[in-house]
Amino acid sequence: MTWGLLAAWAIHDTEELATMAGWAHRARPRLESRFPQVPWERLEVSQRHVNVAIGLMGVVMAGASALGARTGGRSPVFQAALAGFGLHGAAHLAQAAATRGYTPGVVTAPVVVIPFSVWAWRRLRSAGVPVSSGRSGWAAVAAFPVVLGGVHALAHALTGSRHPDDSVRTGAARPRPAARRARPTGRDRWF
Template sequence: MSRVSAAVTWGLLGAWVVHDAEELATMAGWVRRARPRLERLYPGVPWERFELSQAQVNVAIGLMGGVMAGVSALGARTGGRSPVFQSVLAGFGLHGVVHLAQAAATRGYTPGVATAPVVVIPFSVWAWRRLRQAGVVAAPGRAGVAGLAALPLVVGGVHAAAHLLTRRRTKAPRVHDRWF
């Protein structure tokens, strides 16, 4: 068994940063611009629920960055053997495939699709090869299933938290502020 390099474990965080920089720069504006076209393509979808402010995107990506940093640290500490690290690595790679499918389904650019085929998927394939060469895993197998299952939960969770953290709170008028 050989040692897994930090390029594999911390590389997950690096690949995520490159990928999410694209999403950070494009997501909020894309949602606003693409909504009319998406409503025509898929009229049954409640597209108004997908509206994102730039603040919400910023917070969601920041929260996900914390998750990815923690997972990468766990991967580094365990030499890539952590089931959590392996599941997130598998989920990250599958996430790249989802980006390609989203772009195909929407018939155009979607945030993240530019870096999915050149960063996300190649890094994930490379990292799995390194884990196998080091004798850490045989194949993504169960980790891939766990990563795919956890992906919508984690992404949904960070977006829900970002929504709660960035929503505008209406200030109730105090009694002495009212005009009588």
Template sequence: MAWGLLAAWAVHDAEELATMARWTRAARPRLEERFPRVPWERIEVSQAHASVAIGLMGGVMATASALGARTGGRSAMFQAALAGFGVHGVVHLAQAALFRGYTPGVVTAPVVVIPYAVWAWRRLRRAGVPATGPGAAVAAFPLVLAGVHVGAHALTSGRKKVRRDGRS
């Protein structure tokens, strides 16, 4: 059950990896029109940034899954990641509704993310595993997400662009 978190995350983030950078570029004019106060030029997501951010989050999810497996789901980090992942799925649905169309991750949110999170919580409850409060997870999720994106920005900005002939 605990390793299912990593598996569900991998399926979901494969969708995000395949669509995020291209979608962000294509949707930006519409986003700027609908939400003019958002500094969209600072939020642009390159494929390199998306790849690194997803890789960093993969490390977080792998760690949470390993702790969940080792503790039978009792790990606070596992439960926080599970709660954050489920909330993340709901956020994807809200984003798509607000955007009134496709947003990266919305396909797998209702068929992978939310069903896995509900199933995992039910399994934990049936096994008598006490649930830690979701408040910490909900509070930590934006911080972890921001940290991942700050890390990705640090790792991908300032990189020299290499021309096709190999020279910088």
């Protein structure tokens, strides 16, 4: 079960690896017109950035899984990673609902991430493993965005830019999309 976290993460992040950079670029005009207050230019990432960020997160997940295996699932780091992974799956579903379409990771979130997380927590409890709760549980939840932000910041430092084009990297203004655009249909909307 502890190494299953790494396996489930790998399946899920393979979807993100294959779709994140392209989706961010294609979806940006639609999202800018729908949510103009969000700094979308900061969220668009290059494939190189995605590759490095996912690799770094893989190191984190491998370490957490190893600690979990060594402690029979008792490691607070393992339990924090498991909690963050499950919440991450729920966040994918919320993002897809908010954007009214596909977002990277939403396909594997309900079929891999969330079911694995629920199964793993049940397995820990049935084995009599004390699970983090209360303050330590909230600390795990709070740590997830910090770790994710740290991974992306390090990926940015290692790749030189998160952005796939020079206009964003140099700070040059990109033209804003028209106030209203036609709703995407077919493949563009969901994939």
